[in-house]
Amino acid sequence: MVKVVDGKVIAGEIKQRVKENISELMKKGYEEPCVATVKVGENKESNLFLNLKDKACVEVGVKPLRVEFPLDSSVDEIVGEINKLNSDEGVHGVVVQFPLPKHVSMHRVISSINQAKDVEGLTPYNLGNLVMGEERTIPCTPLAVLKILEHENVKLEGANVVIVNHSPVVGKPLDVLLLNRDATVTVCHVYTKDLKRHTKNADVLVVAAGVPGLITSEHVKEGATVIDVGITKTSNGVKGDVVFDEVKKVAGIITPVPGGVGPVTVACFLENMLKIYRNCVEEK
């Protein structure tokens, strides 16, 4: 029998723990934790996700702050504002909402975040520590995938893991995170020839291609763990990359979309926020 992972349950456990910890810290007299999200221009899908994140923040006692820029803002204006947030003692975490407009260098914007306030673990400092095996703040989506694998007791040491995504936000940090746990990791992407040959041998398959229907039962080994990070809005609702009804007959463990990786990613964001907030107030 296939096990369908309930992301909401895992997220609920994480959020409950975060909420209790924040409540305890505030009882000690520390100020309210606050996370600022820098957003440039408008994007329906990212607005939806941002609203979910803000709601989750309020639930656990984190104050969400939005700093919005018009689409034609310059990199200097955005970096200038991030520098202000970096030195604002009332702000504990700084996040940049993707996508950024094309004329804005993601690297320059992300690099300008003070690593101590880097809730999403995407600054060069935090990513580099990950490569060194010194895990500080881990990017939220890779962390969510790891939390799910740990929750389901999936053995990583020596496991054949295939990741379909090689972005700096998901695929590459997840690759490193799982290598740090001694998995054998293959990273595939749009340039990969014969994707099936790779995925078919995976004990753990993580897909984040954003291509609904990409992964069918033919791609999956009997009993494999299949983690679907894809989220695409279609006329039939939100879809993952995996043909769920078909693949669940082959897989041993599978995450649904929606209700799988998504809610755990939001919970991991809150967990990162707690960690950063704790470091900040306890250092003062």
Added chain:
Amino acid sequence: MVKVVDGKVIAGEIKQRVKENISELMKKGYEEPCVATVKVGENKESNLFLNLKDKACVEVGVKPLRVEFPLDSSVDEIVGEINKLNSDEGVHGVVVQFPLPKHVSMHRVISSINQAKDVEGLTPYNLGNLVMGEERTIPCTPLAVLKILEHENVKLEGANVVIVNHSPVVGKPLDVLLLNRDATVTVCHVYTKDLKRHTKNADVLVVAAGVPGLITSEHVKEGATVIDVGITKTSNGVKGDVVFDEVKKVAGIITPVPGGVGPVTVACFLENMLKIYRNCVEEK
């Protein structure tokens, strides 16, 4: 016919270019480039390599400086010295010689190097930029592997690459470097089950296990490119990880040991040094 890569030729070309560039910069009146190597305790093999590096430095016009600590030195003493080198205007590059004694945190020592003087590209900042696809100073061994692949016109986009090593100095940064070039990359190591199944499908196989004789002709696909990073001193001389005489009958391109990756790694060290020196003097 197999092509046996001559690492000395590739290294010679790089060194010649570095030498000419340094000579031009010095003609402009800039000070002599200087690299300081911090060494803790004695280790025969690392001494040998260090002597080679120092000799190569002198050849291209870089002044090598050694800062030696006894084996029982504390992390604080070592980091204190690195901080002095970081602010010494006569020193352009700072390198830490491996291995470090067990009581010394590699992460703390490496992290203390000013990223602008990080010749080996191993600070969190430089490794993190690599993950972001913003390549600044690239670690020398991964860079040497890339230079060889480029020199031999090996296509990386869409190629199946297998790396046998998952250390933060070789395997993980090489993994990221080749993902940045859209290869499909699998990282194997001592926990990998059925290594042969992975290596047998590789268009490009990079081995850095330090286990002489690990890779036989049975591990290699007909026509594959085989890069041997292994260096082990045996009673029969220095040996790589690949059974050369056997694998060269199967491979399309192969690097020997010695005379393959080794000299190119030293040349890449000098190239990194030139880059850092140029940034330093031209910024003043």
